[in-house]
Amino acid sequence: xxxxxxxxxxxxxxxxxxxxxxxxxxxxxxxxxxxxxxxxxxxxxxxxxxxxxxxxxxxxxxxxxxxxxxxxxxxxxxxxxxxxxxxxxxxxxxxxxxxxxxxxxxxxxxxxxxxxxxxxxxxxxxxxxxxxxxxxxxxxxxxxxxxxxxxxxxxxxxxxxxxxxxxxxxxxxxxxxxxxxxxxxxxxxxxxxxxxxxxxxxxxxxxxxxxxxxxxxxxxxxxxxxxxxxxxxxxxxxxxxxxxxxxxxxxxxxxxxxxxxxxxxxxxxxxxxxxxxxxxxxxxxxxxxxxxxxxxxxxxxxxxxxxxxxxxxxxxxxxxxxxxxxxxxxxxxxxxxxxxxxxxxxxxxxxxxxxxxxxxxxxxxxxxxxxxxxxxxxxxxxxxxxxxxxxxxxxxxxxxxxxxxxxxxxxxxxxxxxxxxxxxxxxxxxxxxxxxxxxxx
Ligand code: NAD
Numbered sequence: 364x365x366x367x368x369x370x371x372x373x374x375x376x377x378x379x380x381x382x383x384x385x386x387x388x389x390x391x392x393x394x395x396x397x398x399x400x401x402x403x404x405x406x407x408x409x410x411x412x413x414x415x416x417x418x419x420x421x422x423x424x425x426x427x428x429x430x431x432x433x434x435x436x437x438x439x440x441x442x443x444x445x446x447x448x449x450x451x452x453x454x455x456x457x458x459x460x461x462x463x464x465x466x467x468x469x470x471x472x473x474x475x476x477x478x479x480x481x482x483x484x485x486x487x488x489x490x491x492x493x494x495x496x497x498x499x500x501x502x503x504x505x506x507x508x509x510x511x512x513x514x515x516x517x518x519x520x521x522x523x524x525x526x527x528x529x530x531x532x533x534x535x536x537x538x539x540x541x542x543x544x545x546x547x548x549x550x551x552x553x554x555x556x557x558x559x560x561x562x563x564x565x566x567x568x569x570x571x572x573x574x575x576x577x578x579x580x581x582x583x584x585x586x587x588x589x590x591x592x593x594x595x596x597x598x599x600x601x602x603x604x605x606x607x608x609x610x611x612x613x614x615x616x617x618x619x620x621x622x623x624x625x626x627x628x629x630x631x632x633x634x635x636x637x638x639x640x641x642x643x644x645x646x647x648x649x650x651x652x653x654x655x656x657x658x659x660x661x662x663x664x665x666x667x668x669x670x671x672x673x674x675x676x677x678x679x680x681x682x683x684x685x686x687x688x689x690x691x692x693x694x695x696x697x698x699x700x701x702x703x704x705x706x707x708x709x710x711x712x713x714x715x716x717x718x719x720x721x722x723x724x725x726x727x728x729x730x731x732x733x734x735x736x737x738x739x740x741x742x743x744x745x746x747x748x749x750x751x752x753x754x755x756x757x758x759x760x761x762x763x764x765x766x767x768x769x770x771x772x773x774x775x776x777x778x779x780x781x782x783x784x785x786x787x788x789x790x791x792x793x794x795x796x797x798x799x800x801x802x803x804x
Contacts, residue, residue, distance in 0.1 A: 366744065366760060369767050387766035390511030392539040393473035395776065402536060404441030404471050405430045411458035412449030416479070420446060420523040427534050435466050442475040442534050447497055448519055450480075452489040456496050463504075472510040476501075477533050479526075480518045482547065494518075498545055505543040505799045506764050513542035513765075513799075521550025521788060528553065528785035537780070540741075540773035542764055543799030546792055551728065554688060554784035561589030562783050567638050569593040569629060571620050571671075572645030574600035576745040577694075579607045580771030581642055584779045586611040590640060593632055595620065620645050620671040626678030637686050640782045641679065643672045643693040643716075648747065650705040661708045668712035673719060680731055687732035690782040693720060694774075695739040695793055701802040713739070717793045724791030734790040736781045741797025742768045765798035 369389050393399065406429035410417070424431055429442060445462055449455075463476070470476060478501050483491035497516055505514035515533050517526055526548040532538050533546075556562045568585045572578040574596035582592050592613030596604040601617045608615035616632045618625060630636050646668045649660035672693050679685050698706050699713025716737050724735040742748060742759040748768070751759065760768040774796045781789060 366768060368757075368760075387761050388509070389761075389766035390472055390509070392511045392765065392767075393536045394539045394770070394772065395536040399536065401428055402441035402473070402475065402534065404439055404474070405432050405437060406534065407431075407435065407437065407440045407443045407466060408433055409435070409443065409445045409462040409466075410449070411445060411447045411462050412451060412455045414446045414449045416446060416448055416519065416523040420444075420479075423523050423527045423530055426527070427531055429534065439469055439471045440466065440474065441471050442477070443470060444477050444479065444530070444534070446479045448479050448481045450493045450497070451487075452493050453496070455493050456500075459497070459500060467504070467508065470508070470510075470512050472512070473536070473539065474510070474512045475534050475538070476504065476508070476512065476514040477530065478514070478516045479523075480516055482518050482520055501545070502543050502799070511539070511765060513538060515542065516545045518545065518547040520547060525550055525553055525788035528780060528783045529789060532776070532780040537776035540765065540769040540796055540798050541777060541794065544794055546789065546794060549788040549790055551788040551790065553787050556784050558589070562785070563640070563779075564589035566640060567591045567593065567633055568640035568642065568782065569595060569616075569633070569638055570642040570644055571595045574603035574607055576747065577740065577743060577771040577774045578642075578644040580775040581644055581778050582607060582611055582613065584772065584775035585640065585642075585782065586613065588779050588783075590782075591634070593629075593638075595629070596645070620675065621666045625671065626675045626682070626684075629675065629679065630682060630684045633684065636684060638679065638684055638689065639686050640690045641676070641685060641692075642778060642782075643676070643691070645671070646694055646696075648706065648709050650709065652705050653707045656708065664708040665712050665715075668709065669715040669719075672716065676719075676723070676735075680727060680733065683731075685731060685733050688784065688787075689731065689733040690786070691727070691733060691735045692778050692781045693735070693737045695720075695737045697739055697741045697795060697797050697800050697802050700739060700793075700795070701800075703802075720793060721791050728787075728790050734781070734787060736789060736791065737793040738774055738777050738781070739793050739795040739797070740769065740774050741795060741800040741802070743774060743796070744768045744770055762802065763798035763800040767798065769796055769798055
C-alpha cells in the first residue's frame with residue numbers, strides 16, 4: 364500500500380533517474396504537525412484591480428501568524444494571496460498576470476497561492492467573464508506550478524472577515540492535498556472561537572465509518588481540535604471501533620447506519636441527546652459494469668452511501684438533535700463528479716451527496732443554524748484503494764497535480780475546517796481533496 368515511488372523520488376538516485384526519464388516528480392508535502400504547525404516563510408499580499416476588502420483582509424492575514432509583506436522582491440515566500448475581487452473586466456485580468464508573473468517562481472516548496480475573487484455577476488457579463496476567468500487561471504496555475512505548491516480560488520460573497528477560517532486553512536499545512544478548488548464564502552456571521560488550538564472544545568461529534576481509514580483519521584483530527592467523539596461503525600468492525608474510540612477518549616456505537624432506527628440510536632448515544640457535528644463518512648463500493656450489475660449490488664451502495672445520509676440527516680434535524688451552530692459534512696468522491704468505469708452505483712450515490720448538500724444547505728442554515736457541506740476525496744491511501752489492481756492504483760496516484768495519493772488526514776483536516784465554529788459562512792460547498800485530480804477537473 365505504501366507509495367514506494369514517492370519514497371524513491373525522494374532519494375538522490377531516484378531524483379536523478381526520474382528527471383532523466385521525464386517521470387512525475389512528486390514533492391514530499393509539508394503536512395500539519397505539532398512541531399511544524401505553520402508554513403515556513405513570509406506571506407506576500409498582492410492586489411489586482413481596486414479592492415474593497417483591503418483593511419479587513421489585512422487584519423485577517425495578520426492573524427495567520429505568517430509575516431506579511433507586499434514587497435515582491437522579498438525572496439522566497441511561503442504563500443501569496445492575490446486579492447482579485449476588484450477585477451471587473453477582461454482588461455483587468457492583465458493585472459492578475461502582472462501581479463503573479465514576477466513572483467510565481469519564488470514560491471517555496473509546499474507553498475500556497477490563494478486568489479480571492481468575487482462571485483461572477485448575473486447582470487454584468489464583463490465582470491462575470493473576468494471573475495469566471497480566474498477559475499480557469501487558478502486551475503491552470505495549479506497544474507504547472509509544481510514543488511507541492513497548491514493554488515485555490517476563494518470567492519467572497521461578503522467581507523473578508525467571513526473567510527478567516529477558510530484562509531487560515533488554505534494558508535496552512537493542513538490543506539496540503541487541496542488544490543485547484545473554488546470555494547465560495549458567504550456572508551453569514553462566523554462564530555467566535557475561544558481557544559484557537561481547540562476550536563471544537565465543548566462540542567460533540569459523531570463520525571460514521573470511523574473504525575478505520577478516513578473515518579478514523581477524521582475522528583482523531585476532530586478530537587485533536589477538542590471535540591468529544593462518538594465513533595460509529597458496523598457491529599462486525601466492533602473491535603477496531605472500540606480501539607479507535609478508546610484511543611480518543613470517545614464512545615463507540617456499533618450500528619449499521621442503514622438500520623431503520625439509526626437516527627434514534629444516534630440521538631440516544633449522544634450526551635444530553637444532542638450533537639454539534641455529524642460526519643457522514645461510512646461508504647462502500649460494489650463495482651461492476653451496469654450490464655453485469657445485479658440489483659442487490661446497486662441497492663446496497665445506494666443504501667449505505669446515500670439513503671442512510673438522507674434519512675439520518677432528515678431525522679436528526681427534525682428531532683432537533685443537531686444543535687444550532689451545528690455542522691454536517693458528508694462524503695462525496697471525485698468518482699461521483701467525473702464518473703468511473705464499473706461504478707455507476709457508487710457514482711450515482713456520491714453525485715447524489717453533492718445534490719443533497721447544494722439543496723439542503725440554505726434551508727438547514729435558515730431553519731436550524733446548521734451548515735451542510737461535502738468533501739470529495741480523490742485517490743486516498745486506504746484499505747479501499749489498496750484493493751484496487753496495481754496498474755490502476757498507480758495511475759490513480761499519479762494523475763493529479765501533486766503526482767501522489769492523499770492521506771486520510773488530508774480529508775480529516777478539510778473536514779475539521781468545515782466543522783470549525785468560524786466556518787458558518789462556508790455552506791453548500793463540495794470541496795475536493797484530490798491534489799487536483801485530472802478526473803472530473
Ligand atoms: P474504508 O472501507 O476503509 O472505511 C469505510 C468504513 O465505513 C469502514 O470502517 C466500514 O466498516 C464502514 N461502513 C461501511 N458500511 C457501513 C454501514 N452500513 N454502517 C456503518 N459503517 C459502515 O473506506 P475509506 O477509504 O476510509 O472511505 C471513507 C469514505 O470516503 C467513504 O464514503 C468512501 O466512499 C469515501 N472515499 C474514499 C476514497 C479513497 O480513496 N479511499 C475516495 C473517494 C471517496
